[in-house]
Amino acid sequence: MKMEEIEYELFxxxxxxxxxxxxxVKPCIISEGQISVLLQLDKELHHILPxxxxxxxxxxxxxxDKKNILTLSIYxxxxxxxxxxxxxxxxxxxxxxxxxxxxxxxxLINETHLEVKEGKTADxxxxxxxxxxxxxxxxxxxxPQTDCTECGETTCMAxxxxxxxxxxxxxxxxxxxxxxYVNNVKCLKSSLGNKIMEVLGWKI
Amino acid sequence: xxxxxxxxxxxxxxxxxAFSGFFVEIACLNRQMDADILLIEDGVYxxxxxxxxxxxxxxxxxxxxxxxxxxxxxxxxEDSIKKRGINKEDLMETIEIVNSKELYEITRAKEAVIKI
Amino acid sequence: MESSPQxxxxxxxxxxxxxxxxxxxxxxxxxxxxxxxxxxxxIFLYMDATHIPRKGQNPHSFPNVLEKIKKMVNxxxxxxxxxRCATARGYACxxxxxxxxxxxxxxxxxxxxxxxESDKVLSLG
Numbered sequence: 386m387k388m389e390e391i392e393y394e395l396f397x398x399x400x401x402x403x404x405x406x407x408x409x410v411k412p413c414i415i416s417e418g419q420i421s422v423l424l425q426l427d428k429e430l431h432h433i434l435p436x437x438x439x440x441x442x443x444x445x446x447x448x449x450d451k452k453n454i455l456t457l458s459i460y461x462x463x464x465x466x467x468x469x470x471x472x473x474x475x476x477x478x479x480x481x482x483x484x485x486x487x488x489x490x491x492x493l494i495n496e497t498h499l500e501v502k503e504g505k506t507a508d509x510x511x512x513x514x515x516x517x518x519x520x521x522x523x524x525x526x527x528x529p530q531t532d533c534t535e536c537g538e539t540t541c542m543a544x545x546x547x548x549x550x551x552x553x554x555x556x557x558x559x560x561x562x563x564x565x566y567v568n569n570v571k572c573l574k575s576s577l578g579n580k581i582m583e584v585l586g587w588k589i
Numbered sequence: 590x591x592x593x594x595x596x597x598x599x600x601x602x603x604x605x606x607a608f609s610g611f612f613v614e615i616a617c618l619n620r621q622m623d624a625d626i627l628l629i630e631d632g633v634y635x636x637x638x639x640x641x642x643x644x645x646x647x648x649x650x651x652x653x654x655x656x657x658x659x660x661x662x663x664x665x666x667e668d669s670i671k672k673r674g675i676n677k678e679d680l681m682e683t684i685e686i687v688n689s690k691e692l693y694e695i696t697r698a699k700e701a702v703i704k705i
Numbered sequence: 706m707e708s709s710p711q712x713x714x715x716x717x718x719x720x721x722x723x724x725x726x727x728x729x730x731x732x733x734x735x736x737x738x739x740x741x742x743x744x745x746x747x748i749f750l751y752m753d754a755t756h757i758p759r760k761g762q763n764p765h766s767f768p769n770v771l772e773k774i775k776k777m778v779n780x781x782x783x784x785x786x787x788x789r790c791a792t793a794r795g796y797a798c799x800x801x802x803x804x805x806x807x808x809x810x811x812x813x814x815x816x817x818x819x820x821x822e823s824d825k826v827l828s829l830g
Contacts (some may be wrong), residue, residue, distance in 0.1 A: 411656050423655045447659070452682065456659050465659050467682050473655045569657045590820050606720070609752050609790070614815050620817035648750035701820050703718055705751070 401498040422483040426470040444550030527572035554586025592623040597632035610705035619683035658683040719754035720830030733773035778807030
């Protein structure tokens with residue numbers, strides 16, 4: 386017994402994605418009482434996925450190079466984006482919630498598509514390579530190392546780990562915004578580069 | 590035992606096995622086990638893209654793969670698809686093709702191996 | 706003080722019906738041996754195997770599989786049938802319980818639960 390597929394218009398003038406169809410709703414296998422939704426976007430995403438993969442902190446991303454499949458750990462669920470334009474989302478409460486979230490993701494997809502079209506995307510292979518080599522120490526070495534706890538963590542090392550996993554953002558380090566710590570910011574920029582600074586939550 | 594490989598060797602829409610095997614996989618994932626599926630021999634037909642079983646009113650097995658992946662992996666044995674003239678492009682995007690060596694490593698890494 | 710060694714557990718999953726194939730008979734032999742070796746034995750009846758414990762079987766030339774099931778139940782084997790498969794085949798919702806005594810009808814979630822607690826898992830079919 387197949388459920389009726391429902392089409393939703395997301396963006397009337399979206400540069401790539403305009404519509405999403407909910408293909409399937411099943412009980413979420415890892416979370417009782419929640420659902421797993423399978424959606425189909427109206428365009429393919431082969432060219433977008435590698436660039437999308439480097440826009441999130443390493444802790445939130447699982448990108449399968451060979452298959453060009455991107456799994457994101459965001460919005461408190463696992464969202465898998467396929468080159469065919471299919472998107473699966475678990476730990477969801479309602480169909481409407483899945484549409485709200487797919488709209489956010491498609492905004493980012495459309496932005497990325499524009500960047501690709503205008504040749505403004507960074508070399509994603511180099512970025513990917515750099516991201517995979519960054520560890521908590523890379524970040525820690527540039528932090529004030531005062532363990533002031535204003536970011537909410539007990540130590541600067543703990544904060545560095547949370548930045549990498551995506552649970553904290555670089556701008557949450559209060560000292561980095563102060564005049565006396567300009568060199569720390571410079572250190573971060575030179576170790577990470579502007580693109581990765583942005584990915585890790587610093588507003589350039 | 591906390592890791593299991595579910596082997597399916599019969600084609601869907603001819604045998605209940607593929608559908609029931611996917612159910613066992615889903616039950617194992619629900620219990621937080623490390624559980625993967627291996628499609629071998631005629632079971633590889635369950636991995637073919639574009640399945641639409643509405644007309645025969647039997648439940649579709651293709652879309653179930655989106656429910657299983659990425660928490661569980663779906664492996665298809667290379668030899669079995671070659672024998673049957675199935676190409677890589679004919680398979681769903683949720684599938685991973687494995688050769689004999691990889692198959693050996695996967696089976697070795699699992700604590701329980703069952704065939705449905 | 707010496708603590709007694711924990712009993713090991715064997716789980717067998719059957720998927721085929723009786724008489725056309727002899728997996729149920731094979732399972733009986735293996736289970737018998739395991740029980741003799743102080744194992745806990747679990748048997749899960751999936752798909753056509755849900756036909757195996759049906760009451761009132763009377764095979765003409767073949768050994769009656771029910772006798773073997775009864776023996777296993779009497780020796781403490783935990784035998785369960787999948788509710789989805791049993792219901793499909795007409796077994797679950799009868800007023801009179803369709804199976805011999807000692808069989809429970811449960812969900813497929815017992816498979817992972819059993820695998821977790823077992824030392825050996827065999828599937829026959």
